Amino acid sequence: MKQEFNKYGKEDFTVWKTLFERQKVNLQDKACDEYMLALERMKPVLHPNAPPNFEEINQWFQQSSGWEIQCVPGLIPVENFFELLADKKFCSSTWLRTMGQLDYLEEPDMFHDVFGHVPLLSDPIFSEFAHEFGKLGCTVLNTPERVVMLQRLYWFTIEFGLIQQNGLKIYGAGIASSFGEANSSISGEIPTVPFDIEEVMQTAFRTDVMQSHYVVIDSFEQLFESILSVTKKWNQPKTII
Numbered sequence: 440m441k442q443e444f445n446k447y448g449k450e451d452f453t454v455w456k457t458l459f460e461r462q463k464v465n466l467q468d469k470a471c472d473e474y475m476l477a478l479e480r481m482k483p484v485l486h487p488n489a490p491p492n493f494e495e496i497n498q499w500f501q502q503s504s505g506w507e508i509q510c511v512p513g514l515i516p517v518e519n520f521f522e523l524l525a526d527k528k529f530c531s532s533t534w535l536r537t538m539g540q541l542d543y544l545e546e547p548d549m550f551h552d553v554f555g556h557v558p559l560l561s562d563p564i565f566s567e568f569a570h571e572f573g574k575l576g577c578t579v580l581n582t583p584e585r586v587v588m589l590q591r592l593y594w595f596t597i598e599f600g601l602i603q604q605n606g607l608k609i610y611g612a613g614i615a616s617s618f619g620e621a622n623s624s625i626s627g628e629i630p631t632v633p634f635d636i637e638e639v640m641q642t643a644f645r646t647d648v649m650q651s652h653y654v655v656i657d658s659f660e661q662l663f664e665s666i667l668s669v670t671k672k673w674n675q676p677k678t679i680i
């Protein structure tokens with residue numbers, strides 16, 4: 440499946456520009472330094488003037504962390520998702536919400552996938568975390584309990600993670616791409632808990648309601664080291680989950 444860039448019409452350009460400009464301003468002093476820096480770094484290929492062109496972004500990544508955007512029709516089986524991440528391919532949809540749906544989404548669109556997820560893939564440490572996550576995922580496909588544990592880890596970090604950085608800051612894509620949640624997540628009104636990978640992997644989540652709590656990391660190094668420790672633990676023979 441390929442992105443058909445020429446099919447984006449006037450409304451797509453307007454929606455992309457509106458969302459991009461509004462959210463970039465909204466995220467000032469709310470998103471973590473690494474995210475804001477990544478957004479700046481990717482400016483040549485990620486800007487408000489046109490929807491993202493995946494070919495251009497992929498070329499840009501060749502000189503950076505080596506990731507590639509892979510077009511997917513929607514939700515894909517988890518085994519494919521892990522395999523793609525292990526191959527440094529990040530899934531993105533190609534459709535964009537309409538002007539009437541700026542703040543309402545039933546499933547992730549290209550703004551969520553690209554504006555939310557892609558910038559941090561250019562961060563050296565976060566990028567390696569995502570890669571290690573995918574590689575670990577490929578090793579647990581025959582152990583459904585561990586697949587679920589990794590899905591929880593993904594949810595509470597890559598999707599909805601917060602980081603302690605002169606106060607609470609955003610790095611999860613679900614928050615970074617949402618106007619409302621970027622404000623509510625760090626308002627102090629919703630409980631937060633410090634990151635503990637074992638605890639996170641035991642915590643169920645719901646996709647149909649607002650988050651009941653957020654998980655806060657100290658640094659991306661902490662995230663990266665935690666996935667390495669789980670990899671080491673699970674790769675030992677005869678370990679108990």
Ligand SMILES: [Fe+2]
Pocket residue numbers: 547551552556598612613
């Ligand atoms: Fe996402």
